[in-house]
Each structure stands twice: as C-alpha cells, then as structure tokens.
Amino acid sequence: MPDELSVIGKALPRPGALPIVNGTAVYVRDLKMPGMLRTHILRSPHAHANIKSIDTTAAEQYPGVAAVLTYKNLPSEWPAGYGSGNHIRILNEKVRFVGDPVAVVAAETQAQAEAAIALIKVEYEELPAVFTIEDALRPGAPVLHEAYPSNTLPEAPYEYGDVDAAFAQPDVVTVEATSSFIAEIPSVGYIEDCGTIAWWEDDRVIVIRTTQNSPTTLSKIAQFTGLPVTKMRVMSPRFVGGSSNIKENALKDLEFAVTLSKLAGRPVGVFLSKEESFLQYHKERMSISYKFGLKPDGTLVAVDGAASGEGAAYNYTASANAAATHLCYVAYFPNLRFSQLNSVFTNNPPGGGCRGYIYQEAEWTAMHALQQAMETIDIDPYEFYMKNTLKLGTLYYYNKWLTCDCDPITIAAAKAATAFDWKDKWQGWQKPSSVAGHKVRGVGIGWGGNGCGNFTSYTATVALSNNGTVSITPSEDEFGNGNRTNPWRQAAEVLKIPLDSVKGPPADTDAQPFYAWQTACGTFSIGRAIKRAAEDVRRQLLEMAAPTLGVKAEELDTKDRIVYVKANPTQTLTWSQIIPSQTSIVGTGTNIAEQGRFPEIICAFAEVEIDTETGDYELVNAVLATDVGQIVSPQDCEQQMIWSLVMDGTREAYVQDKATGRVLNPNYLDCKSRTFADLPNFESIITETPVVDAPYGAKSLAECIGVPLTPAITMAIYNATGKLMDLPIGPDKILAALGKA
Amino acid sequence: MTKKTKGKEGQLSRREFLRDAGLVVGGATAVAMPLLAACDSPTTATTTATATTTVTVTTAPITTVTTIPTTTVTVTAPPTVDPPATASAISTIELTVNGLKRLVQIEPHQTLADMLRDTLGLTGTKVGCDRGACGACTVLVNGKPVLACMMLAIEAGETSVTTIEGLAVKGELSPLQQAVYDHTGYQCGFCTPGLIMEATALLAEKPQPTMEEMKAAFGGHICRCGAYYSFMESVTLAGGK
Numbered sequence A: 001m002p003d004e005l006s007v008i009g010k011a012l013p014r015p016g017a018l019p020i021v022n023g024t025a026v027y028v029r030d031l032k033m034p035g036m037l038r039t040h041i042l043r044s045p046h047a048h049a050n051i052k053s054i055d056t057t058a059a060e061q062y063p064g065v066a067a068v069l070t071y072k073n074l075p076s077e078w079p080a081g082y083g084s085g086n087h088i089r090i091l092n093e094k095v096r097f098v099g100d101p102v103a104v105v106a107a108e109t110q111a112q113a114e115a116a117i118a119l120i121k122v123e124y125e126e127l128p129a130v131f132t133i134e135d136a137l138r139p140g141a142p143v144l145h146e147a148y149p150s151n152t153l154p155e156a157p158y159e160y161g162d163v164d165a166a167f168a169q170p171d172v173v174t175v176e177a178t179s180s181f182i183a184e185i186p187s188v189g190y191i192e193d194c195g196t197i198a199w200w201e202d203d204r205v206i207v208i209r210t211t212q213n214s215p216t217t218l219s220k221i222a223q224f225t226g227l228p229v230t231k232m233r234v235m236s237p238r239f240v241g242g243s244s245n246i247k248e249n250a251l252k253d254l255e256f257a258v259t260l261s262k263l264a265g266r267p268v269g270v271f272l273s274k275e276e277s278f279l280q281y282h283k284e285r286m287s288i289s290y291k292f293g294l295k296p297d298g299t300l301v302a303v304d305g306a307a308s309g310e311g312a313a314y315n316y317t318a319s320a321n322a323a324a325t326h327l328c329y330v331a332y333f334p335n336l337r338f339s340q341l342n343s344v345f346t347n348n349p350p351g352g353g354c355r356g357y358i359y360q361e362a363e364w365t366a367m368h369a370l371q372q373a374m375e376t377i378d379i380d381p382y383e384f385y386m387k388n389t390l391k392l393g394t395l396y397y398y399n400k401w402l403t404c405d406c407d408p409i410t411i412a413a414a415k416a417a418t419a420f421d422w423k424d425k426w427q428g429w430q431k432p433s434s435v436a437g438h439k440v441r442g443v444g445i446g447w448g449g450n451g452c453g454n455f456t457s458y459t460a461t462v463a464l465s466n467n468g469t470v471s472i473t474p475s476e477d478e479f480g481n482g483n484r485t486n487p488w489r490q491a492a493e494v495l496k497i498p499l500d501s502v503k504g505p506p507a508d509t510d511a512q513p514f515y516a517w518q519t520a521c522g523t524f525s526i527g528r529a530i531k532r533a534a535e536d537v538r539r540q541l542l543e544m545a546a547p548t549l550g551v552k553a554e555e556l557d558t559k560d561r562i563v564y565v566k567a568n569p570t571q572t573l574t575w576s577q578i579i580p581s582q583t584s585i586v587g588t589g590t591n592i593a594e595q596g597r598f599p600e601i602i603c604a605f606a607e608v609e610i611d612t613e614t615g616d617y618e619l620v621n622a623v624l625a626t627d628v629g630q631i632v633s634p635q636d637c638e639q640q641m642i643w644s645l646v647m648d649g650t651r652e653a654y655v656q657d658k659a660t661g662r663v664l665n666p667n668y669l670d671c672k673s674r675t676f677a678d679l680p681n682f683e684s685i686i687t688e689t690p691v692v693d694a695p696y697g698a699k700s701l702a703e704c705i706g707v708p709l710t711p712a713i714t715m716a717i718y719n720a721t722g723k724l725m726d727l728p729i730g731p732d733k734i735l736a737a738l739g740k741a
Numbered sequence B: 001m002t003k004k005t006k007g008k009e010g011q012l013s014r015r016e017f018l019r020d021a022g023l024v025v026g027g028a029t030a031v032a033m034p035l036l037a038a039c040d041s042p043t044t045a046t047t048t049a050t051a052t053t054t055v056t057v058t059t060a061p062i063t064t065v066t067t068i069p070t071t072t073v074t075v076t077a078p079p080t081v082d083p084p085a086t087a088s089a090i091s092t093i094e095l096t097v098n099g100l101k102r103l104v105q106i107e108p109h110q111t112l113a114d115m116l117r118d119t120l121g122l123t124g125t126k127v128g129c130d131r132g133a134c135g136a137c138t139v140l141v142n143g144k145p146v147l148a149c150m151m152l153a154i155e156a157g158e159t160s161v162t163t164i165e166g167l168a169v170k171g172e173l174s175p176l177q178q179a180v181y182d183h184t185g186y187q188c189g190f191c192t193p194g195l196i197m198e199a200t201a202l203l204a205e206k207p208q209p210t211m212e213e214m215k216a217a218f219g220g221h222i223c224r225c226g227a228y229y230s231f232m233e234s235v236t237l238a239g240g241k
Ligand code: FES
Pocket: B126, B127, B128, B129, B130, B131, B132, B133, B134, B135, B136, B137, B138, B147, B148, B149, B150
C-alpha cells in the first residue's frame, strides 16, 4: 500500500508567495539599477518600406541622450541572428509591419528618450504590402525577405499510415472542408508588459527580464550576439506577471537592452508599453484544407490535408506543423497525410507562440472543419469525440508510433457530460437547446490538447545540509502557475518534510547546469528530475545513518528531518547528527524527454445565450474536464482550468486597417478581455487516474487548457444560429447570421 | 521624408499629452488649477526653490511665457536644456500615505501611480495598462478605490492614500491578505495588489458580499491568469473577519 501523501495533492500555500499579498513582490519594472538609462523606440509608420536614409544627429545631441541605436551601428561583429532562419539582424534597412522598430534612444530619463526620438529623421521608400496568407502566396506578391522569395518557409511534410488505401475502402464517407483560423488577430494581452534590464560586466552581459524561461532568453542572446553562452547570465526578477503567456519572442526589449547597454557602457532598461506589447505580437492565423474519411458510425479513417500558418513579418516560432501533429489530440486519425505545410510571411505584426505554441489555432481550425464532417453523418459531437479520442492502449503517432499509456480524458469527459446535462441539452445540429422569447441558447463541445507531458530533459539536485536546509537547484522562473515551487512538492514528499522548508534560489542561468527549454512541462519533466534527486539524497542519508543505528539502510525511513528504524521508531538520528558539520549531501536526478508521450487532453462543454434582438451573446455555462493522473497542487490545478476563460478567442480581436495594416485597438479598452463581470457558471472536473511511470502518477496540465473552450463556444453559437462563423464573434456577425444586419 | 513626432505616429498618448500640457505650462495646468481641490490649499501649490524653470518643447516650436500663481516658467525651443525636458513646475504636496505624513515633490504631469512607485518607492502598486483599463493600480484615496494611473499626483494633496504596503499592521497581514495567501487567490500576482485594495474597500462597506456584488465590484479588474474565482473565494473567506 502506498504511503499516505502529505504534500502532493494537498491545498498548501505556495512557498515564497507572501510578497504577492503584502506588496513586496519585485517584478522587473520595480527594479532600478544605479545609473540605469531609459529608452524609447521609434517605430515604422509603414507596413513595408525600405529606410532610404536615417539621420540621428539631433537626437544624439539632445540632452541626456547616451546612445542612439539603428541598423547602422549594431556591433559589426554580431551575426545575423534574427527571424525564422536567423537570416536578418535585430534592426534592418527594411521595415515589415506598422510598428516595426527603426531606432532606439537610451537617455537619462524617459522623457528625454521620448523627446530625442522625435528628432530622428527617417526617409522611407514605401513598398507594396500584403496582409493575408492568400495575398502573400499570389504570384508576383511583394517579397518580404529576399532569403524567402516565395514568402514561405516550407516545413517537412507529415504523414503516417496509408491514406490512399484508407480512402479506397468501400464504406468510407468523404467530407472536404476548408477552415481558417482566424479573421482577426487576438494578442496575448498579458498584464505585465515586457521589460529587460541589461548591463555588461567586462565582456559578459547580465540580464534581468520578464521571461518565463531564463535559459531560452540566454540562447536568444547567444543567437543575435554570436557570443558563447558562458558570456551571458540571465536572472529572474523572482516574480513575472501574466501567467502562462509567452514573452520570449518578438518584442525586442531583450535585444535592445543588451545592445544599448553595450553601446552606452551603462545599465539600460527597456520597458514596453501596453500598446507596444499589443502591437507586436499576436496569434498565428492559419488556413487549412482537409479531406476527411470516416465510417458512417463516426469512426475516423483518414485525413488528407494542407496547411499554411501565418508567421507574419518575422516568423519567430510560427509553424503550420501543429495542424498535422496536433490533430491526434482533437480526434485520432489512423492514417494522416499533410503533404504541404508552410509558414507564410505577411506584413502583419509577428505571429507565433502565444497561449501555447499554435495549439489553439491549429486545433480550433480542425474542430471547425470536423464539425462539418460530424454534421454530414449526423452524429452527436460527444459521441464522436468519445469514439475517436486517444484512450489507454491506443496505438498513435506523434513523430513516432507510441502506445497511449494513460487515459487522458474519457472518464473525465463522461462526468462532464453529466454535470453539463449534455444529453438533455443536445437537440441536434443547428438546433437551439432552448428558446425563450428573443433569448436563444445553443450548446457545443470542444476537445483538444497537447503533448507537453514529458517535453524536455532536465537535471536537478537536492542538497541536505547539516543545518537542516533542503535546497533545490536549478530554480525555474515563476510566472503564475506554480511552475517554480510545485515540482518542489515531489522532494518534500520523498523526504517527508513540510513544503515550506524546501528552498531554492531565484532562477539564474549561472546556476542552471543545463539550458533546457522546459516551459509548460514543470510537473512532469522537472518534477521527475527533482523526485529522482530527492530519492538519491534520501538513499545516501539512510546509508550514512545505517552503521550508527546498526541496521541496514532499507530498514530505515525519514520524516521531519529525523531518520528512524521502521521496526522501532524510537531509535532515531537527526539529520544534523548524520550529515557532518558544515557539509551537505547532494542527490542528483535526471529526466529524459519523451515527446508525445503522456498526452494531455481536455474537453469543454459550453452553453451560450444569444439575444436575437441585439446580437449579443453570453457564455452562461461552461464545464471543462481533464485527467491529470494525480493532482499536485489543487489550487493551481483548478486555476489553470479557469484560465480557459481568459484564453477564449471568440471575443478578443484586433481591429486592423485593411489598407495600411495598422492595428487600431492595441489596448484592453478596445480589445475586450473577459473580466469578473463576464464570468459564466463554471465547473472544472479533474479526475485522477494515476499514470504509470509518471512522478507520483502526475501528468502536466498547462497549455492544453487554452484549446477547447473557443471551439465549444463556436459550435454552441452555430447550433443557436445555424451559421458557422469565423473568429472573433461579435454582435455584428450574429445579427448578420440572423438576417438582421 | 517622414518625421516621426511620436512613438505612435498620429496618436498622442495620454502620458505625452500630460507631459506636453505640463510643458506648455502650462497652459493647461494654470487653467486647471482652480479646479483641482488639492491646489486650493496653500501648502499644495508651493513651488520649489526654482522660481523660473526653462523647459524644452520637443513637439512644436512654441515660445511662450505664462505666469501661474507661484511659478514662472519660460518655454523655449529648440531643446537645449539639461536637466530634464519635463522639469516643468515642480510642486510639493502634503498627504498621508499608509498612515505617514509625507511632503512630496511632484511634477504636474505625474500620475499618482508614478509618484507612489517612482518617488516614494512603493512599487507594490502595479501599473498594468496605464490607461485606466485594468484596475491593477487601484489604491485607496480617503478610503475609496481609485485608479492611481488616472489620478494626477497633484490631486492627491491633502488626502490619505493607502496602498497594498499599508494594509498589514506591524507585519500582520489583514484578514483579506491572509485569506488570499492561504487560499492561493492569485496566480502571477501582478493584478493582486489592485484587487486586494478594491476588495478591502468592498469589505469595509459589505462585510459579506455576494458573488454578484463581487463580480460587479471587481468588474474593472483584468486578471490575465484567470484567478477570478479563487480571488472571490478568498474574499468570501475573509468576509466578516
Ligand atoms: S494601470 Fe491603472 S487601470 Fe491599468
């Protein structure tokens, strides 16, 4: 019988979080380095233009100005280390979207930096611009990057099984569908805007940044400076705002702070405004065509597809690949072929990883299209998804053939269907679930996930000291989800000590033995390494105590910093009696990545109410469900589920001037996000079916949460109105669908 | 040739507007002053030792001399002066911050949020949007929740301001702070100080608020981590304590 768990799965306050409630939590913007210069960025007013001339003389002479950076004075020894193929530099002679940085001033005060920016004279040669995937792919379209004359970055085709043979079976129904995510472009909209403080110590650059992954920041610096990683250090400010949002990629606060601090020889802080954050980064648009093959009973047989994803101006992390790889989380096709996968350059603000790396976009697009297949054979979507989802024992393909060794969803989904009352509410395709005067309700389901389960390799150490300290390295950046301290629970559980007695330094790449990309897989990848390190140090401790206690190490156990003989718990030694004075014993543990294993799948049931007079709609009921194997931190688990409401892509959208490409609403006021006032009745159902080979049976739960609610709402609106709509969905589209606009 | 006059061409941000208004000396300030309650008090409108300050204008070649009650400011162009382009009329206000009387030198364009954070070092007050749209900067002014990014510091003269740093008494958290900590009523914590201040005001009025009352009271707050329900549960736990 397993030991009773005392830390894992218990509702405990997060260690080290007191500063969040008493106002002493320090985020990047709260820090001031002595002598730190402030900055302001000059941005392009054109979507596509060559810089014919740029005159910074007046700006350089302006009081307080320490340095003006343009493409002309980038350190010449630095390589092209930017863009999808590291084919351009951090500032270039060409601008590719409205808001693309042109020059940056570092000055004593913010006001001086802003004033000096106004003195820079730039002459642009405007070029024709393209704002849609279709326009960018047209023959003769303006070319954004000379290195990519067709405006595409082709990706490797993705295929498994035998698609042609599958379609040739006699009873296969074929449905062709084209689906596009997304008419407009929502931003991440994180609460804390990006910022970087950088300074140089001799030939080594030190950076403090709003990052959720310091080691990734390190590799970015290495890319654009060409310096070895030993010449840089990235430190966490300890608190990073805006849970689970990617702050890594496009905003250039990092690049400018590093470069300007080198030019000026002083610390430089680059802090972006909300508008700048909104303007520079957004979700990827996708355009995908599918041919689905399925049996009349709804069993999926094959899919043949082609996908384009919009990497926009620079394409940092955008890709079309998820259109193929992530279908297995929506519904599993035993035969699949995507012979064409492209990311496409356009003159929109850069697109890429944002609320997860393209999962939401790719999976929404798939569900939007699959819905048409479901309706063709008239199957209940709940039945359809339950039939085709990955289950314990399913042989599936994710870059290689794998056997699903957990039940990611079916138990949880069945509970959710009951909680939501799906059977009663589902009336059939294009049928409202209820009508009361001008209030019409519809219901829908979304289903998806990702394979972050064991995404990265990781090595951790756990040290026990004579003075009783338990210290874990390395530490992760904490950006809200408990990423830093939830894996510590594994060590506290192994050593049977209170969670709040475990310590770790703030994230610091000087203390990271490896530079792993670990985002969104903390529970599993990091947790397993830490658990193994704790087991290793526990073993050493018991072996050291055994001779004194006169028994074998296996006959010993430890709890609350005391080692005792299991058969005679009064026979004890304290840790400080075992560990020699002024020393520590150190355990190490390593996890090796197994990408695609331990899939995370989550489903959402949504009920919306539409006002047929105003076109307004409201999410009234939402139930989300998943299986996590074992809950590690109940509050964090629950809150991550609720995060789906924030990630809902049906509401927020940029409004873009179609002629110039300018984003017209780069702020919270005009780009509506859900606040307290818009909360539905919400239930999250988290089941625990322990996963063999996972640390304490626990799987990760993170980015997949962003996936299912948006398609569930889209389907619900479809059933209420009878019209399939692109995102975002506002009263205008609903009234048009109802024939009232 | 294109000359950029602003970070975002053609748009004037509120901050820039405020700064420029201060520069034109201002113009706006002088006119607005009688309207500002804070300035009715002789203590709040006092000047610094510099009776005449030369200020640079960066956006338009304005040359003007305006007299305001206690400060004369000359505005010249083009820019030639150091220190700061914004060294417009510096005033001193007197107010109570977290129970302590403070005399604070401020510039006319400075927001209460900037004053708290930059001048007084009270960085617990967060700025999420700087445009009155997210609620992160909420503090209490005379017990009422106020968006510190939307209030000019000069308006805070003669008031009593409470920030997140001022809620704990001798290091002991308020019941609400304790409940938010115990219940993990946060995720990244960036929106949390503003929410705690808003909820402190709500609890003072309604010790046991309903869910609907909370949704309405917190409606102006954005939490991009979605710590919505857990925060409201924390408030419920703290209610009546
Ligand atoms: S910072 Fe004041 S409301 Fe957002």
